[in-house]
Amino acid sequence: MTDWGRIAEDGTVYVRVADGERAIGSWQAGSPDEGLAFYTRRYDDLAAEVSVLEARITTPSVDPRTVAATAAKLKESLATASVIGDLADLDRRLDGVLAQVETRRAAIAESRAAAATAAAERKRGRVAEAQRLSTSTDWRATGDRFRAIVDDWKKIRGVDRKTDSELWEQLSAARREFDKRRRTHFADLDKQRTQSAERKEQLAAEAEKLADSDDWAATARRFRDLMTEWKSAGRAGRDVDDALWARFKAAQNSFFTRRSEALSARDTEYAGNLAEKEALIQEAEGLDPTSDLEGARRRLRAIHDKWEKVGRVPRESMHALEQRLAAVEQRVRDAGATSRTVSVTESPLVIRLRESLTKLESRLQRARAAGDDSLASETEQALTTQREWLAQAEQSAAR
Numbered sequence: 226m227t228d229w230g231r232i233a234e235d236g237t238v239y240v241r242v243a244d245g246e247r248a249i250g251s252w253q254a255g256s257p258d259e260g261l262a263f264y265t266r267r268y269d270d271l272a273a274e275v276s277v278l279e280a281r282i283t284t285p286s287v288d289p290r291t292v293a294a295t296a297a298k299l300k301e302s303l304a305t306a307s308v309i310g311d312l313a314d315l316d317r318r319l320d321g322v323l324a325q326v327e328t329r330r331a332a333i334a335e336s337r338a339a340a341a342t343a344a345a346e347r348k349r350g351r352v353a354e355a356q357r358l359s360t361s362t363d364w365r366a367t368g369d370r371f372r373a374i375v376d377d378w379k380k381i382r383g384v385d386r387k388t389d390s391e392l393w394e395q396l397s398a399a400r401r402e403f404d405k406r407r408r409t410h411f412a413d414l415d416k417q418r419t420q421s422a423e424r425k426e427q428l429a430a431e432a433e434k435l436a437d438s439d440d441w442a443a444t445a446r447r448f449r450d451l452m453t454e455w456k457s458a459g460r461a462g463r464d465v466d467d468a469l470w471a472r473f474k475a476a477q478n479s480f481f482t483r484r485s486e487a488l489s490a491r492d493t494e495y496a497g498n499l500a501e502k503e504a505l506i507q508e509a510e511g512l513d514p515t516s517d518l519e520g521a522r523r524r525l526r527a528i529h530d531k532w533e534k535v536g537r538v539p540r541e542s543m544h545a546l547e548q549r550l551a552a553v554e555q556r557v558r559d560a561g562a563t564s565r566t567v568s569v570t571e572s573p574l575v576i577r578l579r580e581s582l583t584k585l586e587s588r589l590q591r592a593r594a595a596g597d598d599s600l601a602s603e604t605e606q607a608l609t610t611q612r613e614w615l616a617q618a619e620q621s622a623a624r
Contacts, residue, residue, distance in 0.1 A: 230264060230309030232257040238264060240309050249307040261309060268310030274299060275318050282325045289329040296322045337383065344383040348392045351378055355399035364407050371400055422461035425469040428454055432476035441484045443596035448477055492539070499538040502546050505531055509553040514560035521557050522573050529577050533584060540603055547610055558618060578615040585611060 230240040236253045238260060239246040252260030278296050281287045300319040303312050351374050361367040378396065428451055435451075438444040455473065460466055509528050514521035538546065554574060585608045592601035 227261055227265070227309060229268075229311060230261065232260045236260075238307075238309070240264075240312065243313060249309070264307065264309040267306075268308035268312075271299070271306060271308055272310065272315060275315055275322070278322045279318065282322055282329065289326045289333065293323060293326040293330075296326065341383045341385060344381050345388055345392070347381050348378060348384060348389070348396075351381075352392055352395045352399070355396045359399040359402040359406075361403065362406075362410070364410065367403060368407070371403065375400075417459055418461045418465075421459040422465050422469070424458040425455065425461060425466070425473070428458065429469050429472040429476070432473045436476040436479040437483075438480065439483075439487070440596060441487065442598055444480060445484065448480065452477075495537055495539045498536045499542055499546075501535045502532065502538055505535070506546060506549045506553075509550060512553065512557070514557045518557070518560050521560070525554065525557055526573055526577050529581065533581065537600075537603075540599075543603065543607070547607065551610070551614055554614060555617070575615065575618045578611060578618055582608065582611050582615060 228241070230238065230246075230249075232238050232252050236251045237248050238250045238252050240249050249264065252263070254260070274295075278292055278299070282289065282292050296319050300316060300323070303316055303319075306312065355371065355374055358367050358370060374396070378393075384392070432448070432451055435444050435447060451473075461469065505528050509525060512521040512524055532550070537543075558574065585604055589601060589604040589608065592598075592604055
């Protein structure tokens with residue numbers, strides 16, 4: 226007999242319980258002490274299982290549900306266990322394990338709830354960012370960011386299904402809004418590029434037609450206008466734009482190269498004309514109307530004829546030459562004032578000036594018709610000077 230059980234004379238084995246004792250078996254294989262030792266060892270084995278559960282419940286990685294199921298099963302088996310020992314103690318210890326299980330379950334639930342809340346907040350943050358990005362016009366960077374947000378979204382776990390679905394719909398709506406705006410933008414861009422390509426094709430074709438023009442002033446103005454129109458036409462696709470620009474630029478360069486060569490040749494011609502007119506001026510300034518008035522007049526008329534045939538000189542030199550020639554003509558008129566009076570219609574100088582005016586007027590008409598603003602302006606100045614000389618000559622001849 227022990228404190229926790231006994232074996233009766235008939236071999237029945239009893240264990241002490243709270244309300245007395247309970248028969249747990251029969252021992253016939255040996256002495257009563259050997260029987261008591263056998264059933265005590267079985268108790269020790271049961272107590273060892275309880276100790277294992279007590280240790281496991283303190284391990285963070287252990288699932289408390291598994292521990293609870295084992296503890297409940299052991300607790301239920303105590304009422305019929307064929308062991309000798311303090312079963313009430315084992316029952317209390319198992320109650321302790323089950324209490325710890327509930328504590329662990331509550332902690333885990335709280336931790337999971339906190340994790341779910343944190344995960345939901347992370348996803349709400351992604352939704353807020355997506356909604357901000359939905360109005361962006363940085364198409365490439367924003368598209369990349371949306372893909373990163375979706376990848377990150379898939380890694381965030383622990384949100385309840387209802388909340389997760391609601392948040393995902395908000396995120397998807399922001400993505401759809403951005404994608405719609407991006408598609409509209411690129412559709413409009415394609416349309417604009419097509420229109421720009423068509424307009425630049427027209428400008429390049431016109432430039433190619435103008436490349437062989439000899440109407441330097443008008444064509445140069447038109448090329449300047451074409452360049453302004455080109456800049457306002459917008460961008461076509463890069464390859465198309467580059468190809469059209471190459472055509473336009475080649476035509477423009479061709480024209481301005483030809484113009485530069487022509488103007489260079491003209492400057493050379495003007496320089497030669499200037500030398501010839503300088504020589505004529507020197508010849509005119511060498512006349513002496515006081516000793517031979519008629520001879521001076523005849524020679525001056527011949528100089529005038531040559532002067533008109535020589536052609537144009539650089540604009541910056543023209544006025545000074547005209548003034549010098551006018552001074553010679555005035556000197557001849559002054560010399561004639563002391564000789565016999567001649568009628569206006571008889572004056573050789575008046576006749577010559579009128580002929581010169583007629584030629585200048587014809588030149589002005591041609592310059593205006595050709596759109597040569599430079600020549601037209603120069604001719605108008607010469608006409609003004611010649612008209613003043615004619616008025617002076619007519620007054621002198623009438624005296």
